[in-house]
Amino acid sequence: MAAIGLPKTAEMNGGQKLAMKYFTVAIALFGAQVLFGMLAGLQYLNPDFLFGILDFSVNRTLHVNAMVVWLLFGFIGSVYWLLEDEAGVPIVGLGLANLIFWVFTLAVVVVVLVYLLVQVGPGEQSSIWLINEGREYIEAPRWADIGIVVCVLAFFYNVAATFMKGKFTNIGGVLVMDLVALAGIYLAGMYYTPNISMDQHWWWWVIHLWVEATWEVLVGCLMAYGLIKTMGVRRKIVETWLYIEVALMFGSGILGLGHHYFWIGTPEYWFTIGGFFSALEPIPLVAMVVHAVFDAGHHKLKSTNNPALAWIIAQAFGNFFGAGVWGFMHTLPQINLYTHGTQWTASHGHLAFFGAYATMVIAFLYIALQKWRGNVYMSGELIGAWKWKWAIFLLHAGMITMVMAMLISGYEQSQIERAIGGSDWMAYFAGQSHRWFMQGMFWRQIGGWVFTAGFVLLAWDLMTIGKRETRPALTVAAETAAA
Amino acid sequence: MSETHTQALWWASESFWRKMAIWVTAGSFVVLIFLTFDTVKQITAGTKRVPAYANALNHRIDYVFDEQRNFQVPVIGVEEPLFGKILTEEEAEALVSHGKLTTQAKNCMACHTLLGNGSYYAPDLTKSWLDQTWGSSAAREQAMVDFLMHPELAAHNSLGRRMPNLGITEDEARATVAFLKWMSSIDTNGFPANFKPIDQTDAAPVAAPAAVPAPAVEPASAQP
Amino acid sequence: MLEPVKLADFFTVFFSAASVIMFGATYALLFAWSRIGNRPRLMPLAYAAYVGLFASVIVLALAANLFNNTFWSVIVLLMLAGYLLAPHAIWHLCVGTHADKHDSAPIKVFQQR
Ligand code: HEM
Numbered sequence: 001m002a003a004i005g006l007p008k009t010a011e012m013n014g015g016q017k018l019a020m021k022y023f024t025v026a027i028a029l030f031g032a033q034v035l036f037g038m039l040a041g042l043q044y045l046n047p048d049f050l051f052g053i054l055d056f057s058v059n060r061t062l063h064v065n066a067m068v069v070w071l072l073f074g075f076i077g078s079v080y081w082l083l084e085d086e087a088g089v090p091i092v093g094l095g096l097a098n099l100i101f102w103v104f105t106l107a108v109v110v111v112v113l114v115y116l117l118v119q120v121g122p123g124e125q126s127s128i129w130l131i132n133e134g135r136e137y138i139e140a141p142r143w144a145d146i147g148i149v150v151c152v153l154a155f156f157y158n159v160a161a162t163f164m165k166g167k168f169t170n171i172g173g174v175l176v177m178d179l180v181a182l183a184g185i186y187l188a189g190m191y192y193t194p195n196i197s198m199d200q201h202w203w204w205w206v207i208h209l210w211v212e213a214t215w216e217v218l219v220g221c222l223m224a225y226g227l228i229k230t231m232g233v234r235r236k237i238v239e240t241w242l243y244i245e246v247a248l249m250f251g252s253g254i255l256g257l258g259h260h261y262f263w264i265g266t267p268e269y270w271f272t273i274g275g276f277f278s279a280l281e282p283i284p285l286v287a288m289v290v291h292a293v294f295d296a297g298h299h300k301l302k303s304t305n306n307p308a309l310a311w312i313i314a315q316a317f318g319n320f321f322g323a324g325v326w327g328f329m330h331t332l333p334q335i336n337l338y339t340h341g342t343q344w345t346a347s348h349g350h351l352a353f354f355g356a357y358a359t360m361v362i363a364f365l366y367i368a369l370q371k372w373r374g375n376v377y378m379s380g381e382l383i384g385a386w387k388w389k390w391a392i393f394l395l396h397a398g399m400i401t402m403v404m405a406m407l408i409s410g411y412e413q414s415q416i417e418r419a420i421g422g423s424d425w426m427a428y429f430a431g432q433s434h435r436w437f438m439q440g441m442f443w444r445q446i447g448g449w450v451f452t453a454g455f456v457l458l459a460w461d462l463m464t465i466g467k468r469e470t471r472p473a474l475t476v477a478a479e480t481a482a483a
Numbered sequence: 484m485s486e487t488h489t490q491a492l493w494w495a496s497e498s499f500w501r502k503m504a505i506w507v508t509a510g511s512f513v514v515l516i517f518l519t520f521d522t523v524k525q526i527t528a529g530t531k532r533v534p535a536y537a538n539a540l541n542h543r544i545d546y547v548f549d550e551q552r553n554f555q556v557p558v559i560g561v562e563e564p565l566f567g568k569i570l571t572e573e574e575a576e577a578l579v580s581h582g583k584l585t586t587q588a589k590n591c592m593a594c595h596t597l598l599g600n601g602s603y604y605a606p607d608l609t610k611s612w613l614d615q616t617w618g619s620s621a622a623r624e625q626a627m628v629d630f631l632m633h634p635e636l637a638a639h640n641s642l643g644r645r646m647p648n649l650g651i652t653e654d655e656a657r658a659t660v661a662f663l664k665w666m667s668s669i670d671t672n673g674f675p676a677n678f679k680p681i682d683q684t685d686a687a688p689v690a691a692p693a694a695v696p697a698p699a700v701e702p703a704s705a706q707p
Numbered sequence: 708m709l710e711p712v713k714l715a716d717f718f719t720v721f722f723s724a725a726s727v728i729m730f731g732a733t734y735a736l737l738f739a740w741s742r743i744g745n746r747p748r749l750m751p752l753a754y755a756a757y758v759g760l761f762a763s764v765i766v767l768a769l770a771a772n773l774f775n776n777t778f779w780s781v782i783v784l785l786m787l788a789g790y791l792l793a794p795h796a797i798w799h800l801c802v803g804t805h806a807d808k809h810d811s812a813p814i815k816v817f818q819q820r
């Protein structure tokens with residue numbers, strides 16, 4: 001128990017050591033996401049900036065791909081982190097898992113270099129196999145798709161085999177089923193068709209069924225584990241709520257897919273299905289917020305890990321606002337006809353991805369770091385707590401500024417370009433050169449700087465938190481005692 | 484596990500919600516599968532909503548208000564072959580496919596939206612074939628090809644935003660135009676609304692637009 | 708059939724749609740809070756939030772032309788009923804899931820009377 005505050009890799013289990021590697025790459029990619037987002041944002045303000053060198057398309061592709069990959073790395077790392085602890089046995093196939101980590105990371109590096117240096121190819125199959133598939137979020141070329149599937153299969157093998165060998169907790173069961181779905185859905189994005197309607201139809205299977213179904217449940221599993229660890233909530237309760245969440249999320253989210261099938265050539269019956277199920281989608285999010293508050297009240301906000309708890313609470317609210325409120329505001333087809341594909345969409349996309357997923361991964365990083373530092377004290381009077389507090393504040397302030405700015409731009413755009421102008425080229429540029437729009441883009445950039453500052457502070461904090469602490473972590477009183 | 488220590492309220496018990504989770508998920512998924520079969524059938528090329536490639540490329544496409552459906556719908560009109568050449572369905576599909584591949588290889592969607600999906604840095608391309616920016620319907624095909632090959636020369640707007648040169652060859656440009664023409668024939672339930680298509684009534688090969696250096700679009704379009 | 712929102716009503720639609728969800732959460736939270744802390748005085752506030760929700764749904768329905776069509780009218784009614792009952796259900800679930808212990812004493816305290 002000596003030397004609290006120093007890295008304690010030796011005391012961690014195999015899965016946790018591996019998780020630290022995934023987390024490191026995740027944070028590096030988060031940094032890349034911020035960098036390329038800033039470059040893309042600057043090009044809105046100064047279109048000549050890097051024109052012909054790193055065009056908007058390149059920066060944007062890197063921005064959103066870095067996001068998808070860092071979140072996935074964060075999720076995978078988190079699962080490796082909790083695996084042995086949950087299953088109660090050493091991880092099965094750790095050697096393979098380590099190998100796969102390096103393969104995966106190398107593949108990501110190659111893909112990024114190709115995006116940066118090659119950028120585009122001729123209009124042939126070879127380009128989408130080797131360079132860029134040209135479909136938002138899943139731009140990765142086909143070879144990388146296949147690589148991803150292989151890596152995910154290996155990951156899945158680790159998870160399923162470990163739970164099988166040890167004990168299959170409810171969290172473990174949900175996690176395994178969810179990973180099957182998550183990986184299976186990815187296959188829907190892996191084929192070529194000249195038919196753009198068909199293309200977009202299956203593309204939404206990947207995007208929507210990921211973020212509004214399988215990712216939500218994955219995060220639910222991480223949250224369940226996190227609540228047990230940081231607040232000592234009774235397992236039975238957390239697991240019941242996990243099932244409640246699965247029922248509500250999948251019950252509303254799977255057919256909620258309909259809200260993307262209004263305008264891409266798909267039949268009119270999707271208006272009603274999409275409208276109905278997206279009206280349901282906020283309900284699980286409300287339930288989560290209420291339950292979080294209930295639990296927090298129950299436990300008087302006492303926790304062993306304050307930064308993690310703060311980010312967990314941020315997750316409940318971020319998910320609620322980004323997905324629930326921002327999603328519902330533009331989801332009815334009567335209004336989506338005008339907001340579809342505008343800065344409105346971007347506003348929602350930012351708040352939802354950040355609020356629901358970035359927050360959860362960051363919470364998990366703090367859970368991991370606590371252990372890595374030798375189970376160090378991270379409650380109330382943590383030394384250097386200002387760093388995590390300012391980081392969470394700046395990241396949120398920056399994000400909210402960006403999101404409100406895009407909302408205003410999008411509001412103007414939906415009117416000038418979509419409703420009045422009829423969405424042709426003239427109307428598009430009329431919308432883009434409107435005062436409100438330009439000011440929105442300016443303020444988005446200001447928010448971006450604040451966010452960047454928050455990110456730098458976060459990275460610094462992650463590297464140093466608990467370093468100067470000598471106190472051990474508080475222990476969570478099991479709930480029985482608390483009550 | 485101490486499952487049934489006391490009689491938990493059945494509707495708040497873990498086992499009840501586990502079953503709910505499974506049934507609700509399975510039920511939703513089955514419904515989705517049924518709907519998907521039907522939807523895929525309806526969006527296969529060669530159907531009412533998504534026309535056959537040759538049908539679209541060989542005819543005039545328009546976008547007119549339909550009283551009954553209460554929004555604009557694409558209408559396939561008189562014969563008006565793309566680049567003056569009637570294509571068989573195989574030829575048309577190959578051409579559109581080449582165009583689609585070009586849009587993917589050049590990552591058009593990382594600036595533009597197609598069917599409203601993609602990025603927001605440049606105009607939506609759903610009805611780009613019908614856009615008034617191309618000038619006259621007679622000059623349109625060539626204007627589009629020229630633009631795609633040298634977009635960086637065209638200043639479209641007062642913002643200074645330009646499309647970069649993506650190394651699009653003439654073949655690729657023509658194929659892309661075919662793809663765009665075909666895409667404009669898809670029934671998108673009235674998106675985009677209130678779109679005013681280019682005037683196509685004058686089918687006569689209009690007086691040559693002389694030299695079209697870049698597309699026939701002038702900064703005029705910039706004023707909000 | 709769908710009747711798109713009129714230009715003049717855009718703001719109303721965004722605002723009322725956001726209000727629906729926000730009032731929904733406020734209602735659910737106040738409801739839970741009132742019960743947790745045994746603060747019956749909060750309950751009228753919870754229902755006041757529901758009244759806000761009710762009004763927002765109606766405003767949204769009018770602005771988005773939802774009453775012009777049976778299907779969408781039914782959705783409006785379902786939302787009114789669903790968002791009225793959901794917080795009760797959520798609350799009962801919170802209590803119920805935390806209750807199944809030999810001594811469900813703490814919960815008794817939370818439930819008023
Ligand atoms: C955490 C959950 C969610 C995330 C991460 C998320 C993210 C996104 C993103 C990134 C897009 C833009 C996709 C694109 O690039 O075209 C999008 C679109 C959309 N989202 Fe969500 N979303 C979430 C939940 C929801 C919910 C709960 C609703 C509805 C209540 C919703 C409604 C929509 C709609 C209607 C669109 C289409 C916008 C358009 O037509 O342009 N989303 N979402």
Ligand code: HEM
Nearest residue numbers: 037038040041345346349350353354358448451602603604
């Ligand atoms: C410094 C901070 C950031 C800046 C300046 C920034 C900027 C941008 C820009 C310029 C775009 C392109 C929008 C367009 O096509 O017009 C974009 C897209 C996007 N960004 Fe960010 N971003 C930042 C942070 C983030 C974060 C933290 C997330 C999520 C965790 C995120 C998620 C997204 C998503 C999902 C899209 C695609 C949206 C859509 O297609 O609707 N961004 N961002």
Ligand SMILES: [Fe+2]
Nearest residue numbers: 208212256259
């Ligand atoms: Fe969605």
